Amino acid sequence: MNEDEMIKELAQPIIEKLKEVESEIGDREFAEIPQIRLVRQPMAEPMVVDGFEITDEFLEKLEEYVQDELEMMHKPSILH
Numbered sequence: 802m803n804e805d806e807m808i809k810e811l812a813q814p815i816i817e818k819l820k821e822v823e824s825e826i827g828d829r830e831f832a833e834i835p836q837i838r839l840v841r842q843p844m845a846e847p848m849v850v851d852g853f854e855i856t857d858e859f860l861e862k863l864e865e866y867v868q869d870e871l872e873m874m875h876k877p878s879i880l881h
Contacts, residue, residue, distance in 0.1 A: 804853065804859070804862070807850070808859075808862055808863050811863055812866050815837075815867050816871075819835075819867075819871060819874075820874070834872050836868065837864055837867050837868050837871060839863060839864045840860075841855065841860055
């Protein structure tokens with residue numbers, strides 16, 4: 802599994818939970834798109850998932866992917 806696939810796999814449950822929360826809130830319009838921030842607590846040993854070390858850089862990529870997906874849910878773009 803490459804890094805992009807790992808990001809998509811880890812992002813999927815986060816995105817599903819965000820959709821669940823949004824359905825509980827209802828059809829209320831947001832003044833702006835909610836922002837996602839992922840924070841990693843400092844650890845003595847590196848955290849590894851399926852051979853990928855979860856670094857601050859990896860979390861930034863994951864955060865960016867989730868944020869992009871969230872923005873697409875609220876303001877989808879049309880490609881011409």
